[in-house]
Amino acid sequence: MSDVRLAPENGSKKGLWLKRFLVLSVGVAIIGVTGAGLVGMNAAAPRPEEKEDVVEALPVLTTTAKAEEVKLKVRSQGEVMARSEVNLASEVSGRISYVSPAFLTGGSFSRGDVLVRIDPKEYELRVVQARANVAQARTTLKREQSEADIAKLNAQELGIDQVSDLALREPQVAEAEARLASTIAALSEAELALERTKIRAPFTGRVKAKSVDVGAYITPGGMLGSIYSSDVVEVPLALTDADLAALDLGIGFEANASKPGPEVVLSAVVAGRSYDWKGRITRTDSRFDPDTRVLFAYAEVKDPYGAGASDGTPLANGLYVSAEIDGRPIENAVTIPRTALRGKDKVYVVSDVDTLEIRQVGVASSDRTEAVITEGLQAGETVVTSPVKSPATGMKVQPVDEADARRGQGAVVASAANTQLQE
Incomplete structure (x- = not known):
């Protein structure tokens, strides 16, 4: 009876292993077919096109450096001052019996006029x-x-x-x-x-202030008023060392017949109108100011209330004026717009192959509109006048003439340059 039970158990085990083998084989076959399909699909898919990186040129506004014979200009500012200003005082005592009609604030008088008389x-x-x-x-x-x-x-x-x-x-x-x-x-x-007892005017001038009137009793040394001369006024102008070089002036300069001082045009706005007065530099200080490191030059204007007035408007004391001083001439100088000068002494030059070159130059003078170059730049070279973001030597640029841009040509390129700068 024991042999009849053993035979069925061995057969059952063999069937179980056969089923397991069949299931595993089917799974492997499915995975293989799926993998082969995916590989085939990847092989059949179109490949993306490879693109080369292209560096776009930066649009910039440019102009051409010009060769000119220029006369340097120096600009400064200062306050108009009388050459002579004194306080009138009595040398004797007594009661004032007469005051000139001209002796009042703002009044004018001539040298030798009796301004005040003591009894x-x-x-x-x-x-x-x-x-x-x-x-x-x-x-x-x-x-x-x-x-x-x-x-x-x-x-x-x-x-x-x-x-x-x-x-x-x-x-x-x-x-x-x-x-x-x-x-x-x-x-x-x-x-x-x-x-x-007769207080006379020591010079031709004007009354700054009046302190007494008829009937007042005055003692020796008593103040009568304050007056200033009007035959000549002067304006102290602060100049740097570079300004002195442009004007060809030295420390302690004094004008004379053989070497007159540089001409000066003084300008100011009075009552809403602009006026100009002409004068000359007559002298300079003998030392630099230790605090500001500038040296003062003095511009003089003769007869500021008469022949030296501008369209009838005198160059009055206390007026704050701007000064433009004629400097030395420079032959074969190169001029560029002030916007083409970067910092103190650099310009961006466009080469023949439209690449940028950062160049150091020698600057004789510069103002709000123009810079005068004496070395490092040749006439006819193209310089950049528009702002450039992250400039570097050799970078590609697309030059657009500034004059054409003003006339409306190249406006798209100029706009693109501004957009690139903002980014």
Whole structure:
């Protein structure tokens, strides 16, 4: 009975293993077919096209450097000042009896005009008394001289050779002479005091301030007012070392007939209108200012209220003006727009193959519109005037002439340059 049970168990195990093998084979076959299909699909799919990187040229505005004979200009600013300004004070005491109609703030006067007069009666009496003393002293001197002459004659008649000075009245004559000299000095002093009752203008000018009026009592040293000259005004202009080189001026310069100072045009806005006045640099300081490191030059304008006025408008004291000074001429200079100058001494030059070159140049002068180049740049070369983002030597650029861009040509390129800069 035991053999009949063993046979069915062995058959069952063999069937189970057969089923498992068939299932595994079918799975492997499915995976293989799927993989082969995917490989075939990938092989049949179109390949993407490979593109080469293309560097686009940067659009820039350009202009051409020009060769010109230029005269350098230096610009500065300053405040108009009178050459002479004084405070009037009385040298004698007394009550003011007269004030000139011109002696009021803003009034004009000429040299020698009487501006203020102090009551002269007391000083006139002193002059009369001093003259009387002089006359008396002269009479005394004459009497003593006559008596001295008589004494000499008497001594000669008596044949006396040895006569004392006192007998000849020589001390008395010397005393009379000294008294006369003293009275003459007193008369001069009285006349001077009388003259000082008239306060005259020491120069042609204008009244800055008035401090007294008729009836006021003034003492020696008392202030009467303040006046300034109007024949010449000057403007101190701050100049750097580079400005001095452009003007060909040195420290301690003084203009003369053989070397007059540079011409200056002063300008200012008065009552809403622009005016210009012409003058010259007449001198410079003998030292640099230790705080600002500048040296002051002084521009003078003659007769600023007359012939030197601009269309009837004087160059008045206290006016703040701009100055344009003529400098030395430069032959064969190269000029470019100020926008083409980068920093202090660099320009961007476009080569013949439209690549950028960063070049260092020598700058003689520059202002808001133009820069004058003396070395490092040739006339006819193309320079960039528009902003360039991240400039580098050798970068590709697409030049557009600035004049064409202004006329509307190349506007698309110029717009693209601005867009690239903003990005």
